[in-house]
Amino acid sequence: MAGVKRLSWKIAGFWFAIHLLAWGTGFVWGAAADLTVFLLVRPSLPxxxxxxxxxxxYQLLYYSLLSLLVVSLVLARWKVENRDRLFISAGMFYWLMAVVSFVVVEVLGEREGPRRDLGELAFISFYVASAGVMTTVVIFFLAYAIVSGSSLLYRRLFHS
Known part of the structure; x- marks a missing residue:
């Protein structure tokens, strides 16, 4: 195993925390995407x-998790060596959990009335999860631009 670099415990814990935040944010985003259905079937869900x-x-819970995720990703931009892999895997965790959460609420929820067919459910779950991930990506890049720009301005003003 020559040449394989192991992660330190701090970096591995940071990776785990970011993936846990991505999982939780996707969980809440997917569950509350169709809020009326979720509130109706919540007692019958796993x-x-x-x-x-x-x-x-659920805005307070979702935006709290989202802000923690974005701040963690901005910090990871400077502190983590394999940050591209971290961003891609966190996005995949978020997307996958949003799809699973949305499908579980739609399929396992006991309710009366018409249900979505398989094609419609696949399309809507894909759309809901992709919208959540893209929102997070846009907010991350805005936050990163603000933090990077302000630190660059600070260096130019006070350290020149």
Missing amino acids: PPWRWLPPSDN
């Missing part, structure tokens, strides 16, 4: 979805 508090507004 335990992780049932544990979400009954509320008609």
